Amino acid sequence: xxxxxxxxxxxxxxxxxxxxxxxxxxxxxxxxxxxxxxxxxxxxxxxxxxxxxxxxxxxxxxxxxxxxxxxxxxxxxxxxxxxxxxxxxxxxxxxxxxxxxxxxxxxxxxxxxxxxxxxxxx
Numbered sequence: 001x002x003x004x005x006x007x008x009x010x011x012x013x014x015x016x017x018x019x020x021x022x023x024x025x026x027x028x029x030x031x032x033x034x035x036x037x038x039x040x041x042x043x044x045x046x047x048x049x050x051x052x053x054x055x056x057x058x059x060x061x062x063x064x065x066x067x068x069x070x071x072x073x074x075x076x077x078x079x080x081x082x083x084x085x086x087x088x089x090x091x092x093x094x095x096x097x098x099x100x101x102x103x104x105x106x107x108x109x110x111x112x113x114x115x116x117x118x119x120x121x122x
Contacts, residue, residue, distance in 0.1 A: 001025060001026065001027050002026050002027070002047040002048065002119055003026070003027040003028075003029060003044060003045075003046040003047050003048075004021055004026050004027070004028055004029070004046055004047065004048045004049070004050060004115070005029045005030075005031060005037065005040055005041055005044065005046040005048070005049045005050070006018065006021075006028055006029070006030050006031070006050045006081075007030075007031045007032075007034075007036075007037040007049065007050060007051050007052050007055060007060065007063070007081075008030075008031075008032070008050070008052040008055070008081065009032050009033060009052065009054075009055045009056055010052070013052075013104065014030050014032075016106070016108075017050065017081075017106070017111075018030070020106075020108060020111055020112060021112065021115065023112075024112045024115075024116075026115070029044050029046060032055070032056075033055050033056040033057040033058070034055050034056065034057045034058025034059060034060070034062065034063045035057045035058060036057075037049075037051070037055070037058075037060075037063045038058070038063055038066060038067070041063075041067055041073070041076075045072070045076075046076070047076070047077075047119060048076070048077045048078075048079065048115065048118060048119055049067070049076060049077070049078045049079065050079050050081040050102070050115075051063060051064055051078050051079065051080055051081055051098065052081050052082055053080055053081075053082040053089075053093065054082065054083075060080065060082070060093075060096075061092065061093070061096040062096075064078050064080075064093075064096045064097045064098055065096050065097055067097075068096075068097035077099040077100065077118045077119065077121065078097065078098050078099055079098060079099060079100040079101065079102055079115075079118055080093035080094075080096075080098040080100070080101045080102070081102050081104065082101075082103060082104060083103065083104040083105075089101075099118065099121070100114075100118050102114055
C-alpha cells in the first residue's frame with residue numbers, strides 16, 4: 001500500500017483529498033504547515049508528497065528544496081498542490097524540485113489517476 005503525505009493548511013482541502021485517496025487504497029498522513037511537513041516526511045517516508053505551496057511557517061517551495069536536497073528523498077515524488085495557478089507558478093514549483101503540479105480545485109474524477117501516474121514514474 002502506498003503512503004501519501006498531504007501537506008495543506010486548509011482542512012476542507014485535506015479532507016477531500018483524504019476521502020478520494022483512501023477510497024483508492026492509499027494510506028494518508030496529514031501535515032498542516034512546513035515544519036510539520038518536514039517532520040512527518042522524515043518520520044514516515046511517504047511514497048509521494050502532495051505539497052501545498054502557501055503553508056504557514058515554511059512555504060512549500062522551501063520544504064521541497066530541503067527534502068530534495070536529502071539523498072533519501074531524491075526519488076520521492078513531490079507534487080505541488082496549489083490554488084496558485086498564475087503564469088510562472090508551475091515553473092517556480094518545478095525549479096524548487098517538485099516533480100509535478102496539480103492545481104486546485106482538483107478534478108475529483110481525474111485526481112486518483114494523476115496520483116497513480118506520479119507513483120508509476122517513481
